[in-house]
Amino acid sequence: MNPFIVLNLPADCTDEQVRSAYHSLLRKYPPETAPAEFQMIQEAATALKSAGARWRCHLFHQPVEAESPLEVLRRFSRLPGRSCPPGFSAFKSLLRASASAARQSQQS
Numbered sequence: 299m300n301p302f303i304v305l306n307l308p309a310d311c312t313d314e315q316v317r318s319a320y321h322s323l324l325r326k327y328p329p330e331t332a333p334a335e336f337q338m339i340q341e342a343a344t345a346l347k348s349a350g351a352r353w354r355c356h357l358f359h360q361p362v363e364a365e366s367p368l369e370v371l372r373r374f375s376r377l378p379g380r381s382c383p384p385g386f387s388a389f390k391s392l393l394r395a396s397a398s399a400a401r402q403s404q405q406s
Contacts, residue, residue, distance in 0.1 A: 301342035301355055309356045316346045 302309060305319040320343040327335040346352050 299338065299342065301345040304338055304342035305346065307346070309352075311346070311352065313348070316343060316352075319343075 302311075305316065305323065307315055307319055311319075320339065323339045324336070327339060329336040345355050
């Protein structure tokens, strides 16, 4: 389950957009009449509850045909007002080193 798809939100959504999508879907699928949909919506909203959670979800819960984590990190870091969550600078360095090693092995 991709929570961005469940809530119909872009990868760079804000807390307010998540909250708004969650409440609009709850009005459409209340727990009394649609318990399965309600549970899916609730799990998706919980997965996207904070900026750090959205980062983790976007980086590690992508479909197979999605761009590489390094490309996601590059694109996300260029968005205005966005900064990496704590600990991501080390992860960013690791991704860069991995990409560099992959390019070198392809050239050999």
